[in-house]
Amino acid sequence: MPVPVLDLKRQYQEIKNEVAAAVAEVFENQHFILGKNGAELEKECAEFLGAAETVGCASGTDAILLSLKALDLQPGEGVITSSFTFFATAGAIHNAKGVPFFVDIEPVTFNMDPVKLKEFLATECEKGLKGVVHKKTGTPIKGILPVHLYGASCEMDEIMAIAKDHGLFVLEDSCQAFGSKYKGKRVGTFGELSAFSFFPTKNLGGAGDGGLVSTGSADLAKRLRKIRVHGSEKRYYHDEIGYNSRLDEIQAAVLRIKLRHLDKWNEKRRGAAGLYASELSKIEGVVAPSAPSHIEHIYHQYVIRAERRDALKDYLDSKGVGSMIYYPVPLHQQVCFEFLGYRKGDLPETEKAADEVLALPIFAELTESEIKEAAREIGNFYSGKK
Ligand SMILES: Cc1ncc(COP(=O)(O)O)c(C=O)c1O
Known part of the structure; x- marks a missing residue:
């Protein structure tokens, strides 16, 4: 008997009528970008995750890129992450003009090993007046990007404590872990920001590319909303250079239905x-x-x-x-x-x-x-x- 690695058609059968009605409504309204569904989805995801706010964007990759921009990562600054992850994690660091540094994983969950993280900071970096610097390359280290791989949370208590000790930001890559919990709390509520992917094969997947950032900070949410529309708060006035990275209404309409399941x-x-x-x-x-x-x-x-x-x-x-x-x-x-x-x-x-x-x-x-x-x-x- 053949066994498919994934069969999205079965899930679709369960929600087909709801999806058809929601997508038809988007077409009736002819409002495709930054409309009611996107705004509602952001609220519903925030409530589901237990985060103060969430901000939709065009993909999980962009969720990481936009987050690094919102965290003010500057060209040439370092971010510590895992090497055992999907390419986008480190690709986004590079595209944000940062430098990825990799620490090893712990063998049971395949996630960043907090012991190795601590060791890296203790032996390969030094703390100075301007913060943590990688000794060999002189790269200033600004943040940690732990990846909740395969749907299992990283050891967030340890990682958050290390980040606090070293003055580093934490951006969670939660692209594979929508709904997963650590000590009873959903992932995406630990770091300053957390990136999610709605790629169709994800456990919460859209009908195309999509992503989301969750945060506990109203200021960071506001900044992200600006960065995703070319850095503009008031239309045609730009006080920074952002991106075009929105979650469209069709995706949001489909995702609102799926989130309930x-x-x-x-x-x-x-x-x-x-x-x-x-x-x-x-x-x-x-x-x-x-x-x-x-x-x-x-x-x-x-x-x-x-x-x-x-x-x-x-x-x-x-x-x-x-x-x-x-x-x-x-x-x-x-x-x-x-x-x-x-x-x-x-x-x-x-x-x-x-x-x-x-x-x-x-x-x-x-x-x-x-x-x-x-x-x-x-x-x-x-x-x-x-
Ligand atoms: C761990 C991880 N990070 C980032 C991404 C990027 O997400 P997307 O494909 O939506 O850009 C993915 C998913 O593909 C992922 O699995």
């Missing part, structure tokens, strides 16, 4: 993860994902570690069981970041993860028999029944 869908993902864990526990050769109990993983991705990962993937492909490798090449080893000067071996846990991870099918509508089938084929691969 999100807790239920996230719960179903958690249920699917529970069943996978019990099925996979019988198989030697794979390690199921997990998180400590204070982290409420929403399994945006269900990512195992697998011995002979590439051969397993080929086998699953041949059996029609979908799987993906997120991410085969860590950012510090990407050709375009060679100029940063990292070498193989610099981030051993990150490099090990890139060789071992495999994402299995996961979405709210995935059935019990599909999960058992995927697990059965993994079992067949390791028991040699192929």
Whole structure:
């Protein structure tokens, strides 16, 4: 039985009529940018997350870029992040004219390791009158960009404490973690700002590109609203140079409907993860994902570690069981970041993860028999029944 890695058509069946009505209304109104749906979605997301405000924008990548601008990152300033993430995290730092610095991950959740973060600041940086400076390059370090990868929160208490000690901002990359919690609080409510993505395959996905920034600061929200419209508060008057980065009304209309289902869908993902864990526990050769109990993983991705990962993937492909490798090449080893000067071996846990991870099918509508089938084929691969 084939098992798709993701099937968005099933989710669409559940909400088809609501979506049709909401999209038709947008067309009836012929108001496509910065209208009622965008404003309502911002309020509803703020309420859902427990954030003071949220600001829609054109993508998760832009949510990071606009946030770095709102935080006043200056050309040549450093931001510490994870190398084990989607490219956009560090791409946006570079495009904001900043310099990414990578620290290693901790092996269970694949997220930035606070111990490594502390070590980096203690050994590779020094605190001076002007703040933290990277000793070797002289780069001033301004912020930390932790990524809640696959739907599991980073250790935010530790990261926030380190940031406070060093006078650094925290911008959360929550693009894979809408609704995920850390010690009972939603991610996106810890740092000064937090970036979300509504890319269609995300656990809260639109019908095209979209993004959002959440914040506890009315001033930062105001600044973001200005930056997303070319730096203008009063039309045709510009006191800074911004971008064209809005969330359009069709996206917002669709997302408002999906947001109402999100807790239920996230719960179903958690249920699917529970069943996978019990099925996979019988198989030697794979390690199921997990998180400590204070982290409420929403399994945006269900990512195992697998011995002979590439051969397993080929086998699953041949059996029609979908799987993906997120991410085969860590950012510090990407050709375009060679100029940063990292070498193989610099981030051993990150490099090990890139060789071992495999994402299995996961979405709210995935059935019990599909999960058992995927697990059965993994079992067949390791028991040699192929
Ligand atoms: C961790 C992470 N950061 C940033 C992004 C960028 O989001 P988008 O694709 O909406 O630009 C994504 C999603 O693709 C992501 O997974």
